[in-house]
Amino acid sequence: MSPKWLSKFISFIFMTAFLASTLTGCWSRREIETLGFVTALGVDRTEEGEIEITVHIAKPFAVARGTEGGVSTEKGFWTVSSTGSTAFEAMRNLLLQSPRRPFYAHNRFILIGEEYARAGVKDILDLFARNGETRRLARVEVIKGSTAKDFMQQVEFELERLPSEGEEGISRSVEVGLSSQPVECTLNSFLQWLETEGMEPIAVRLELIPKKPDAPINVGELLREQVRASSKHGGAAVFKGDKLVGWLDETEMRGVNWVTGKVKSGILVIDQPNEKGKLVSLEILRAKSKFQPEVKNAQVSVTVKIEAEASLGEIQGTLDPMKYPQAWTEMESQMAEAIKREVMAAISKAKELNSDIFGFGAALNRKQPKEWASLKDRWDLEFQRIDVKLEVEAKLRRMGLVTRSSEPK
C-alpha cells in the first residue's frame, strides 16, 4: 500500500465528509409538513393603533383529494389574525396561534383595509420588499369600505375552494384584458410608481358583495350551500403619495387604461342609430394609444391618440347595416364618443382627486426634462389646469354571424 495512494484516499474521505455536512443546508432546513402556506395576507390597524395582520393559510389535507376519490367537504383554508406594534412583529406573533409556521413565499395578495390605506401604506410595503420570503410580484389590493380582516373572514367564491384561487382566477382574466376595467398592480409596480416623479400609484379595488341567504335548505341528496359573501374586482384605488385618496369606478378605470394603452378588450355600449331607446354593444378587439405632453406658453397640454377596433356584438331593436350603410359610420362615431366620455370621466376624476395617475408628469420628464424640473414643484397646480386633447379613431370591423337583427313579422 503506497503512502501516496493512502493520502489520496484519506483526502477523498475527508472531502466527502466535509461536503456532505455542509452542502445539505441542514441549518435552515424547513420540512414541508411544518409549514403553513399563506395564500393571502391582509393589513389593518386596530383601534389601539397596533398593526393587525390577517392571513389565509391553506389546509393541505382539506384541499387535497381524499383517498375515496371524493373531494373533502371541509373548508380549505384557515383565517387567522394577530397584532403587533409593527407588521413584522404581528406576523411573527401568528406563530403563537399557528401550529405550522406561516410561510409567505406563495402569498399572492397583499390586501389593505380602506382605513389603513388612507393613513399611508409605505411603512407596510417596506417589509414585503425587504423580506426574502415574500414576492415583489404579489398584487396590492385595497378593500373598499371594509377592513381587510372583515373581508378575509367573509369572502369566498363558489367556484374555488380557496378564496385566493378565486381572486387569482379573476386577476388572470384581468391580465388577459377581457374587460380592461380594473388595473394591474403588483408590489413591484406600486413601489415604482411611488418613486417615479410625476406619477401616482393606483391599486386594485376590491369590494365585498354580501349574498342573500339561500332559500330554506331542502333536505335532499345534494348538499346545498351558498357562500355568504363574495367579492368584486374592478375599478381602482387612487393614491396620492402613499395615501389612499379616492376610488375610480369601472368606467373611469377603463378611461385610465385607454390613455395608458392597456385596453385590450371589453364591451362598449352605444345608442342604436335606427331606433330610439335601444342600445348596441360593441366588443373592443384591439386598441392602441399614446400620449404626448407638451409645454407651450407655460401651459401644459397632453395629446392623447387612441386607435380602437371593435366588432358589432349585439343589436337591440331592428337594424340592417346592409340597407343603411350610413348607420355603420354613425356607430363608429358614437364609439369614438363613448371612448372620449370614458377618458374625460377618468381625467376629471383624477383632477378632482388631484392625483396624476396617468403619469403625465413622468412622460413630460422623459420628453422635456428641463421643463419638468421647473414645473415639478407646482405640478399639483399644473395638473389641475392641464389641457387634454383627444384624438380618437374608432373602426368597426365585423358584425358576427348575422347581418340584420331579426325582424318579427
Place this chain on the structure above:
Amino acid sequence: METEGGRISGSQLLALLVLTRLVPVTIEFPLVTGIEVPQDAWISSLVGTVLSIPPVLLMVHLSLKYPDKTIIEYSQLLLGKFFGKIIGFVLVWYWLSIAATMLRSVGDAYTTAVMPETPILAFILTVGFLSANAARTGLEVVGRLGEVNMLVVLLFGFLTLTLPYKVMNFENLLPVIAKGIRPIMLPTGTAISFFVQFIILGMVVPYLNNPQTLTKSSLGAIAISGFMMTAFTVALIAVFGPTVSSLMLPAFSLGRMISIGEFLERIEIIPMGAWTITVAITLAFFLWASAVAIAQLLGLRRFQALIYPLAAISVAFSILFFESFLDLELYFKEVWVPYSLTLTLGITIILYVASLIRGRSSASEKVIGSCHRNG
C-alpha cells in the same frame, strides 16, 4: 526553476477575466446600488467599459515586454529587488483583500437571500475550501474550469436578463442624462475600478501557450463582461425603475421577477448558481495568483503549500474586515473605488515609466559599449 508548470490558452484566460469581472454583477452590483440617478446607470456602465480599455491595454503592453516573466518578477527587474518586492507584496495584499470581499459577498448573499439562520461561516468555509482545492491543482485546472463555466454563467445571466420580459418597461431608461454629468461620474468610476482587477493578467502571461493572444483575450474579456454588465443594468432599470438603487442583490431580485405562465417561476436559483460559480472560480484564480506571487517573492519552489494558509487568511479577513452587509456595501461605495484605482493604476504607471527609463538607459549602454569596442 518554475513555480507553475501548467500552460493555459488565450480563451481560458479570457474566461477567467470575464468571470472576475462578473463577480460584482451577479452578487452585489455597486454600479446601481445606492446611486443618485438610477436611470442613467447604463450609461456609466458603457462609458466605464470603454474607459477601461486604455489602462488594461497598458497592463497588457507592459506584460508583453517581458513575456517570460510575471509582474512580480519584472517589477523586481525594473525597480530593483527592494522596491520590486514592495510592489509584489502590495499586489498580494490587493488580491487577498479582493478574495476576502468575494467570500464575504457570497456569504452575505446566501444568508440574506435564502438561509438567514445559518452562520455565514458555513458558506464562506465551503466556498473557500473548494476554491483552495481547485487552486492547489494549478493554473491549468483553474483555466479549464473557467472555460467551461463561463458559458454556464453567461447562459444563466442571459436567462435572468430575458425571462422577466413581461415586467420590463423601457420607458424607465428615459430621460437620458437629465441631471447632468456629475451624478454619472461616481458609478463610472465604480465600473472601471472593477475592470482594473485585470492587473492579475500580469501573473498569467508566462504561462500562456501563446503570449501574443494576450491582447485579444483581454479586449475580448472587456467586451464580453462589459456587454453583460450593460445588459444587466438595462434590464434592472427596465424592471425596477427608480427603485433599483434600493436593491441589495439586484441580479437575485431580477431572478425573482421571473414568472412565465404558472410554472416557470421562483427560479432565483439561476442567479444564485451564477454567483456561486463566478465567486468560486475567481477565488481559486486569485488564491493561485497570490500563492505564486509569494513563492516568487520568497524564492519558494512549490506554491501549493501556500494555498491553504492563504485561503485561511482570506476567510479570516472576510470575517474580520466587515461587521455587517452594510459595511460591505459602504466599502464598495466609499473605499473600494479610490483604493482599487490608485493601487492598480499607480503600480502600472510606475512600472511603465520604469520600463521606459530602463529601456532608454539599456539602449544607451549598448551604444556606449559598442563605441568602446569600436574604439
